[in-house]
Amino acid sequence: MDEAKSIEMLLEHGIRPTANRITMVKALALAEHPLTMTELEDLVDTIDKSNVFRALSLFREHHLVHVLQDGADAVRYELCHSHENGHDDDIHVHFYCERCGQTFCLNEIAVPRVALPEGYHLHTINYLIKGVCPKCRD
Amino acid sequence: MDEAKSIEMLLEHGIRPTANRITMVKALALAEHPLTMTELEDLVDTIDKSNVFRALSLFREHHLVHVLQDGADAVRYELCHSHENGHDDDIHVHFYCERCGQTFCLNEIAVPRVALPEGYHLHTINYLIKGVCPKCRD
């Protein structure tokens, strides 16, 4: 993702596009997988982890990233690809390979909905499949 | 859950029923919600946390408990209610209330399946809905 696009994304979400934040958005966009905070820290290693933490919190609040847990109980962050109404509309299925430990986005697969009991109000859904990926299947 | 039932559950999963483990199974069974390791530690506070940790790891390996993440990115443990073929068959929907922070098991709602791309092998699914529960809805 180029500079201009990163800045645009930040502005769209009401976040001031500082140099660090732009760097972080680019790193998140480049990674094919959702990143842990630690992985992101390593990718942008000029930026202090406290700042990475605070920026990610900000991104979350403004729905620029969403959060998911991988099968190894780690928290991972991923850029939201759509965000029309304050909700995360791009809730898609994630796959965690128990052999290689990688987390994949299955962007093409939409999360199936369930009928919630009376009174429950849905905001977003995390759908994570654990298993073995094609590469590890052999 | 009574002593005998707890022992039976442990034995069924090939785990030696020590006093501590029985206590832990009872605590997990009594709790209506999935518990974090810390919560379980507090419930069984005569047992050291290292032992709680090791027992939970053992329970996981033997599919006596399964793991899920709540909406606050905490790891929670819950007794498996069925376990016929080495997989968790009782994969049901969980609901995390963003207002009160509680995690509910919606036992009656089965997790809908998706068609996985070629080569992916499914083992289990985590389905977590985040939103607002009836009590917090007012």
Added chain:
DNA sequence: GTTTATGCAAATTCTTTGCAATACT
């Protein structure tokens, strides 16, 4: 008597906060 489980202490890792310095408007 050998293996397994336990408690205590401590190491590790991950997350979060305080605060002074810097950059932005």
Added chain:
DNA sequence: AGTATTGCAAAGAATTTGCATAAAC
């Protein structure tokens, strides 16, 4: 000037390991 952002350091919390003792078989 005034507000927002940043880096550094350090605090806090959660998880994990080493090792010596105790319990189970």
